[in-house]
Amino acid sequence: MTQVEIDPSPIVRLRGIVKRFAGVTVVDGVDLDLFPGQVHVLAGENGAGKSTLMKVLAGIHQPDGGTIEVEGEERRFDVAGAKEAGIAIVHQELLIAPNLSVADNLAMGREYRGRFGGLSLKRTREAAKQQLDRVGVDFPASTRAGSLSTGKQQLVEIARAISDDPKVLIFDEPTAALSTREVRTLFRIVRELRERGCAIVYITHRMDEIEELADAVTVLRDGRFVATMPKAEATPDAIVTKMVGRSVESLFPDRTATLGDVRLSVRDLGDGDWIGPIGFDVRAGEIVGVAGLVGSGRSEMARLIFGADRAATGTVSVDGQRAAVSKSPIGAMRNGIALVPESRKEQGLVLGRGVSDNIVMASYGKVSRGGVIQRRAVRATAEEQKRSLGIRVANLDQRVRELSGGNQQKVLLSKWLETDPKVLILDEPTRGVDVGAKADIYKIIEAAAQRGTAVLVISSELPEVLGLADRVLVMRQGDVVADLPNEGLTEEAVMEHAFGLAQQPTTDIRKEASA
Known part of the structure; x- marks a missing residue:
């Protein structure tokens, strides 16, 4: 031209x-x-x-x-x-x-x-x-x-x-x-x-x-x-x-993982069509990254674990207790599973409602008495989450649609953190979020792991996966094709598995998880 x-x-x-x-x-x-x-x-x-x-x-x-x-x-x-x-x-x-x-x-x-x-x-x-x-x-x-x-x-x-x-x-x-x-x-x-x-x-x-x-x-x-x-x-x-207004020395917090017993256990999970059967474990205090190309099935796997989509095969257990996720997310939530979805605006937040209402939306039982929501408790909870996560709002009644993307994402995170999850699944947790907010969100994820939460982070940004995770699951064509320790792991090695180009045969994750 x-x-x-x-x-x-x-x-x-x-x-x-x-x-x-x-x-x-x-x-x-x-x-x-x-x-x-x-x-x-x-x-x-x-x-x-x-x-x-x-x-x-x-x-x-x-x-x-x-x-x-x-x-x-x-x-x-x-x-x-x-x-x-x-x-x-x-x-x-x-x-x-x-x-x-x-x-x-x-x-x-x-x-x-x-x-x-x-x-x-x-x-x-x-x-x-x-x-x-x-x-x-x-x-x-x-x-x-x-x-x-x-x-x-x-x-x-x-x-x-x-x-x-x-x-x-x-x-x-x-x-x-x-x-x-x-x-x-x-x-x-x-x-x-x-x-x-x-x-x-x-x-x-x-x-x-x-x-x-x-x-x-x-x-x-x-x-x-x-x-x-x-x-x-x-x-x-x-x-x-x-x-x-300051130097960000490192996006990712220093990580010294203290792992407990298996907290999340997935066995032979599938949708009967394209996803699975998938099997893996995540221990208490562990951050596991999920990598793969767009369309590899990462989000679909998360939705099966949470019960947002109905599983045709397999089980999901938390602390050895089977979660009835095949029927609805209610079973997952009762067993302490939380999912921060990929699309905060379409799947995670009620944009026309205020900040405080969105924060308590998944934990009404904590702010209710005799089945009646206590507005004072709602505001106290929202104020604490605003302070601890650094949510910037004009006031707690401000509609979520008026917030920036990073602050919307923090509201969504606070909504699920308020449920005190044992398992926290994060699907693209920093999409559309600036560098400063990313650093804040990474600290929130690390803090959740330090409390003993089993964390599953799905991200299209490989530096994010490698910077956060203790180990990395790689998905390809609806299946988990590799389970890789993070020590010494490179982006190139992850992509070889994602494209199906890995020279060495990958351990059968499903058999290993079922052992």
Whole structure:
């Protein structure tokens, strides 16, 4: 692709932007310049104001102070006005109508008409095919959007955003749910847009993505501007120090594991179709990581253990007591099993309820008397969890949907920690969470293990698995294919098992666990 000649002056100038919600200042006097043909990364902890600032630029929120200039002209606009000005955003939260086709989703707001004024199915599908070809997807435009994986839905969002050739394109945590292949596709799209002179704002917590894409990095902290750095100065240490206001020496806490007896015992567990039969043990105080490619069955295995999906074969026991997980999660919970699910917003939290209500939702018995919930006890419990986990909220009645991703994740963790679990299963516990919050969550996980909890951590980030776990289970095609001690373990060795390339035959985990 031929690179276009780029105007060196900024296409967008933000000056002194302020945004408040319920009297709380979320963005506080931020300046930002966006240049054509530049990938500008916004970095900062969850709650730093990154997404809110970009929603102001995209017309979703109106600023309470400051000015926005587009191509030298001061503007104040809503979503439609921002679109007309050439500003598009790919949201962290997908805006997909699941019951409509991909073509219909792409056409929303720009419906194609036929000769007599009615909707033209032919034009809609032709336009959709062109948009999908541009992002290189492998599914037809007639596919029902709800049947696609989250990653493929994200690519549909991207196709819609770039269809109007925006002057400014905002990506808000775009790779959180993408596979490795889909991430490569996204990076290709970003580079092509940069070459064509598009100004790109890229919000991410991932240092490897910053190193791969960034031309400049701006750091926000507590809603305020901290610094803008050119790529040469934007080292991981420099970014993290400016993000959290302190040096994070090590993400992972020092670990001296003291293991007790077998706490979680899984035997011949399967769904009768694709998962299993699986068998393994986790001891009290042990952290076991679960690695594998996307689609290897990690989340499905967790849901079988917890009873969220019905098992066709096998047993799950806690401290030698069989848990009736094949019927519902109630049996798992009664036996002390807790599951922090992969999707906090769809499976873990009630977004329209307050922080305190979400925290006690799995442990009403502890805050009730005679079957009546005691509001004083609810607030005391929530206040203690807020303090111990460092949850940042305006007040305990604040709706969870208004919190940053990291604080939502801490609320979800506190909900299950409040049940005093014997077994804690964490599925992607730091997805969409910044570096500072990651360090906090790792300390929470380590503290749970120190209390004797058997911890199972499922993660797509191999450094996270290797940094936390005492040993690692590797899944492939619905089965546990390796049980590896962490000492000396490398990412390459884990991936060899995940891809089925390990040269040495793996011990039969099911036979070993059944012994």
